[in-house]
Amino acid sequence: MKRTGKARGVRPYHHGDLRRSLIDAALALVAEKQDWTFSLREITRRAGVSHNAPYNHFADGDDLLIAVAAAGFERLRDHLRAAVSGITAPDKALLACGRAYIELALKNPALYRLMCGPALAKSTGSRPAGAREAAEEARAVLEEIIRRGAQSGAFAVSPDDPLEQAKVVFFAWSVVHGLSMALLDGFAETEITLDDMVKEIERGLLKGLTPRKSSR
Amino acid sequence: MKRTGKARGVRPYHHGDLRRSLIDAALALVAEKQDWTFSLREITRRAGVSHNAPYNHFADGDDLLIAVAAAGFERLRDHLRAAVSGITAPDKALLACGRAYIELALKNPALYRLMCGPALAKSTGSRPAGAREAAEEARAVLEEIIRRGAQSGAFAVSPDDPLEQAKVVFFAWSVVHGLSMALLDGFAETEITLDDMVKEIERGLLKGLTPRKSSR
DNA sequence: ACAACGATATGGACAGTGTCCATATATGCC
DNA sequence: GGCATATATGGACACTGTCCATATCGTTGT
Incomplete structure (x- = not known):
């Protein structure tokens, strides 16, 4: 099942589509708390990844919020x-x-x-x-x-x-x-x-x- | 010049009118940075007081922002x-x-x-x-x-x-x-x-x- | 006037946070 | 297969918000 892989860049990676998972987790948190002052680490906890994982997909916390x-x-x-x-x-x-x-x-x-x-x-x-x-x-x-x-x-x-x-x-x-x-x-x-x-x-x-x- | 003192509550205190000073400091920071993500401690630094001083006038950081x-x-x-x-x-x-x-x-x-x-x-x-x-x-x-x-x-x-x-x-x-x-x-x-x-x-x-x- | 009291400021402490760094591991290409 | 690279992890550090105990000042009752 190897994909020929033309490096599209926007497909499941090593751990799945973490970028999308993080955005979804943040969306859920925004909806629940009706606020976006939660920590980046809280998002990673919800997504079940390390506290540093987001930095492979977003420059910083604000960047993630912009994506949200x-x-x-x-x-x-x-x-x-x-x-x-x-x-x-x-x-x-x-x-x-x-x-x-x-x-x-x-x-x-x-x-x-x-x-x-x-x-x-x-x-x-x-x-x-x-x-x-x-x-x-x-x-x-x-x-x-x-x-x-x-x-x-x-x-x-x-x-x-x-x-x-x-x-x-x-x-x-x-x-x-x-x-x-x-x-x-x-x-x-x-x-x-x-x-x-x-x-x-x-x-x-x-x-x-x-x-x-x-x-x- | 002693005031008879009916405890009006809204007058200069021990250190001057710190409440107002903090609000002004925060207003200045908002105007400068065009943002209000600065830290409470940064406000206290600018106002020249201890990092705990605000807690005598505001419940927490958000409370100060509300006053601003x-x-x-x-x-x-x-x-x-x-x-x-x-x-x-x-x-x-x-x-x-x-x-x-x-x-x-x-x-x-x-x-x-x-x-x-x-x-x-x-x-x-x-x-x-x-x-x-x-x-x-x-x-x-x-x-x-x-x-x-x-x-x-x-x-x-x-x-x-x-x-x-x-x-x-x-x-x-x-x-x-x-x-x-x-x-x-x-x-x-x-x-x-x-x-x-x-x-x-x-x-x-x-x-x-x-x-x-x-x-x- | 003076002492006691409450209000106001300070410094210490602690968990939690954002972000850098080095390191590990999987993926895609040859 | 093996290598470069993208992706994830854990450690570390300075900084933050807020609690606690302590110090200082102002006010009030007498």
Whole structure:
């Protein structure tokens, strides 16, 4: 059963796929403790390896956490794709996308915070391939919706101005991100449900606050 | 000059106001390193005290960080108040408030992250008086603007429905928070300026995306 | 004024941590 | 087969958070 072996680099090694095992162990710890201040050694204990094993796959502890965040973005991407698949109306898709995003963030707050914090905070250069990539693919879901809405005339966005579309994408992303974070932070003093937030997205993002037929 | 001493509890002590000194030292470290992973002992070194001194004022390291976050919210509150003072038109005030918020967040990203992370993440009970208080006072600035806009008819919000107003406040806060974070996270692939964001707030929050005179 | 007391700071100690180094062991290629 | 290299292990060290006992100062009651 010897593999001809072209040194792909990303396959089971001596001890199995330890890199993946470590990331999974860390993901489990984040989910359990809702925190990522656990020690690197705790991860190795859970994975059943020596306390020095990670250094063959990660530069240091932060590097491992970045990889964990990357895994989180992959999940987000898949979740968003699944949520909007089959929905053709841009406004419906936008709401479904926002709902799915918030849903996932609230399901594992610590992981979401981890994704937003350390991983993205560091200079963009040092991020492993998967992280930036998955994050951009997640955003691509939203981009596609905005683009379709601009072309169909459902959104008040010029279909021929990519920069304007990019700004709207940025804004829409910020809205759901902000909603998620504000809720995570317990910033909603009043009881606010997921449906309330979707309604607020509809109201605030689609319709705006300025009266349609002003009384002036 | 002896004070009659009614044990107010919040005045210079034996060694001066060490509690405040420690918070200031930590604030300085956060600003310098743009990170809060430094050790408690490093703070004590900078403050010139023993490595055990903090334990007379804080339960543990996290407790100190929470106090640092509280100090950050006080700054934010003051900054917002200063930014909107004297602006009467609700829509102008809203934009000025958002601009000031983002401005401050971008000036010290690490502090802003700290405020949003550990401090607010923990259960609301354990937070020191100042934190929640200052955060609510900061939000009160926004609440006031929304309330005025609702009453004057500048915003499409019922002036008699506090819950509706609360939701709009929540949404508006989320928007600026999300914009700040998205920018901090380097999420804007295209070059986006502060003015761009204010314009996007105006467009997205006030006017909305749905065409006014739809072509349907 | 003075003594007793509580609050505040200090130094010592200990387990746990991150990371370097040298060493062992498996894997892939010839 | 044998060798280079990637992968895992154990030892070591400085550093950290936090507990404990001790020293010092401020306040309060009398």
